[in-house]
Amino acid sequence: MSRKKQHIVRNIGVLLVVLLIFLAFGAFLRFRIDLTEDRRYSLHPATEEVLEEVQEPIHVEILLVGDDLPAGMRRLQRSIEETVRTFDAFSNQKISFSYLDPLSLPEEDQEEFILQLNDYGINPTSLMVNQTGGQQTKLIFPGILVYNEEFETGALILKGEMGMGQEEILNQSIENLEFELSNAIRKLSNPGSGAIAMVMGHGEMKEDDGYGLVEALDGDFELFKVPLEQARTVEDLVNFELIFIQGPQESFTEREVYLLDQYVMHGGKLVVLTDGVLVDVTQAGGEGTLAFPFENGLENLLFKYGIRVNKDLIQDLNFGYFPVMGGNFGNQEQLVPLPWPFYVQASRMQDHPITKGLDVVNFRFVSSLDTVMAQGIQKTPLLFSSDFTRILPAPARVAFRDMEMEPNVADFPLRNLPLAYLLEGEFTSLYKNRFLPEGFDQADFKESGEGKVVVIGDGEVFQSQVDFQSGAPLNLGEDPFNQMVFANRIFLRNLVQYLQNPDGIIASRTRTFQIRPLNRVKIVEQKSFWQILNVGLPVALLLLLGTGVSFWRKKKYS
Helix, strand or coil: CCHHHHHHHHHHHHHHHHHHHHHHHHHHCCCCCCCCCCCCCCCCHHHHHHHHCCCCCEEEEECCCCCCCCHHHHHHHHHHHHHHHHHHHHCCCCEEEEECCHHHCCHHHHHHHHHHHHHCCCCCEEEEEEECCEEEEEEECCEEEEECCCCEEEEECCCCCCCCCHHHHHHHHHHCHHHHHHHHHHHHHCCCCCEEEEEECCCCCCCCCCHHHHHHHECCEEEEEEEHHHCCCHHHCCCCCEEEEECCCCCCCHHHHHHHHHHHHCCCEEEEECCCEECCHHHCCCCCEEEEECCCCCHHHHHHHCEEECCEEEEECCEEEEEEEEEEECCEEEEEEEEEEEEEEECEECCCCCCCCCCCEEEECCCCEEECCCCCEEEEEEEECCCCEEEEECCEEECHHHHCCCCCHHHCCECCCEEEEEEEEEEECCCCCCCCCCCCCHHHCCCEEEEEEEEECCCCCCCCCECCCCCCECCCCEECCCCEECCHHHHHHHHHHHHHCCCCHHHHHHCCCCCCCCCHHHHHHCHHHHHHHHHHHHHHHHHHHHHHHHHHHHHHHC
16 A cells, blocks of 8 residues: 555544544533523523433423414524423433424314313414415414423413513513423423412402412412411421412401411511402492401511502503493393403513513402511512502492493503512511510510512402303413403412522523614615625635635646
């Protein structure tokens, strides 16, 4: 073999050895470098922890399919695929994906499958697509199904606040992809983490008996109905991740208030849904009824923590409708939708992991909230009323007759009233420098501690409504009359996840990606320049390089 051939063979051998070394390192050493400014291909540390706990392969079915999707939906589709690939790069086990169009299934299976998607909150969305012969309406399912060998779950991907533009909704949906996918994987890897107490014994949850909470949190937590009067010490409560007080109709005793206070001092998370007034909407016909102030015994406790629930009702022109009987048609009673400003549809959200990107949350008879001085407590309003709001102090008249006339906008001068507050920090006990209730030892008393408290001025915001025909409770957020699905369920789930672990995967909802739209004026003015630059310049460079190489070779070997 000639020396020249030996040289070639040696070079090829070295190249093959180097390639084998790189392949060997690639099999055992996995790494990624994210050079994007907004860290699009990086994950939150909590998400990485979830992926490290994955013990078996996971498959993701992307339901957003179609070659004729608009550009924005194709961008969301590609982002879902990129997110799954990023998760696979960080996961201990394989995370694969495929596409599935629910409308491609046989007709006998299609309806059942769509109902199953509805259980996961994935509802079809109608949009216009360009097809041969013009634009046509097409149903899409902007969601994902995630499953392993044993369990399956799903998540809606396309989410945004009311009033947002299409680009903002798409961008926010892309920002939340990491949370939605990691949350679904967490459910598969760690179903049922923690216990939640629903306080009983004060007329709570009369409408749905707790179905709204149980249905929304099923699979993530174990829920227990806890008669607070049977708790003897705070040790009976501290094992609960959260305690919900949902719409009490009777007053708490001093002993019960003390137990709740000490639960917070021991690091507990307390969610108080309470009305400032009591109103019986069944008496709103004719001359109507009055909403009277209501004392539930928690006023001093909440005041100490920095919040006061006022004795009033909020009316908002961003309202829902209430069904009333409007006479008979033949032998059938007719339900008529009555504008009902007492049903506030909150669409203005705080930019917070709990509420970012939420759709409309429905409140029924909500009272206003005020903050008061409380050292060491950070108070964050989560949801707000619209720009046209008013407050009716108790006793407030509640009558269907008052809503027969169109509301006067001038009578609604208030705006952005907080409807829910998150309290965080070092709480001081209500019983500091006070006598303890009978039966409790001063040695066990804790005068301060870090906890979390959420206060909402509506006791029904997490209660399900009832189907008119069957009388059965609906899923949380479903409105039986308006045929709408509000975001109360998602609000509840986000709230619970944040209270349980604010630094967990819920923190990934704070990610923001910059929208960088093209300048349409520059596109028109500089179109020809950039076309020549992008098409002609590479060709010119190749010709110049080829001429230079040819000239050099001719000069060297001539």
